[in-house]
Amino acid sequence: MSQVYLNGAFMAPQDARISPMDRGFLFADGIYEVIPAYNGVLFRFDEHLDRLERSLREVQIINPHSRAQWQALCEDLIARNNGGNISVYLQISRGMAEKRDHAFPDPPVVPTVFMMTSPIAVPAADSPDTARGYGAITRDDIRWARCDIKSVSLLPNSLLRQQAVAAGAAEAILLRDGFVTEGSASNVFIVQSGTIITPPRSHAILGGITRDLVVELCHQHGLPLEERELTETELRQADEIWITSSTKEVVPITTLNGHPVGQGQPGPVWKALAHHYVRHKRRLCGLD
Structure with missing residues (x-):
């Protein structure tokens, strides 16, 4: 029990x-x-x-x-x-x-x-070469102004996630004043022309532990990364979109608002990062 x-x-x-x-x-x-x-x-x-x-x-x-x-x-x-x-x-x-x-x-x-x-549950990143992608929708960020605090006040997040579920999607990616903040329960990365981009730490996003690990792994393995403001236009035109969280790790988003992201399947940069992530996790947790 x-x-x-x-x-x-x-x-x-x-x-x-x-x-x-x-x-x-x-x-x-x-x-x-x-x-x-x-x-x-x-x-x-x-x-x-x-x-x-x-x-x-x-x-x-x-x-x-x-x-x-x-x-x-x-x-x-x-x-x-x-x-x-x-x-x-x-x-x-x-x-x-x-x-x-x-x-x-x-x-x-x-x-x-x-x-x-x-x-x-077994995360997508555990099998990078066979993982399937997931869908996401975009929604206005209706949350309070201190999203950097991991507060139990999660009603706006729940409402936004439920809209994603109702649309058959895995996550709602949130927009504020034309910029991406994060997901309802995740951080957001995109890939554009080989460069990984993620919004910087601020009061508008929760400083994700998995987000930070992805940033570290990018630096360690020479994957081009920019931490900067990410526009809605860049999100919609991205070659790849990922979301990250502690229990789901690094998840490839292959449709956005019903439209394919890039080729409509997990992209090569995500696969490379996922391999690095899994090796790091297995080494630290004695899974090798």
Whole structure:
């Protein structure tokens, strides 16, 4: 039976209880992180913890654990759920207050910590030479102005992703003032004339851990890369489009709004990057 973690205890999911007075429930006053593990080994753990700590600082929630404690909790939860290829979801809310008030509780209350796991499906990048492509649609970016914080306030993202699902697509790629920001739950890359282009880090996008790894791999292997503003026109005329996330890794988008991207199949630059990504992951997680 699977187990989750809540406020100091491991338990069955059906036994987990959180008060309706918790500010995560009332205000979406919390942050989250998703950390993949392969072969039971946490992947890019330090980078995920960097982002978690930054999100907590930005919303002024006290970090309830040290790094060593977070790692021990993640590894314990993975072991209790049989290891393998699995993702760990961490959510930290500001905690339960005695009354509903927009202002933070004073004195501060104890944060609520919830953790669970989910199996990771085999990513497209694991088989670069036989992978199929996926569809995406474009939509206006209707989210708030601090998308760099990994907040649990995800209603706009959910609405946008549901529009993609309703259109038979895998993702909604978001546009703001004529520029690409990111996907509803991913970062975006394109390839144009052999050069890889991705929007730069800013308040308009979440600093993706997989995004950053792709940037590192491009530099390591001499793949031309530009981090700069990406226009809607460039997106529509791209030879290749990719989206990245921690659990789906690097996904080729082969149709955009129902029209083929490039040749309508995963492109050669994506295949090259995917091979580098898989080798890196396998080496770090003992999968060779």
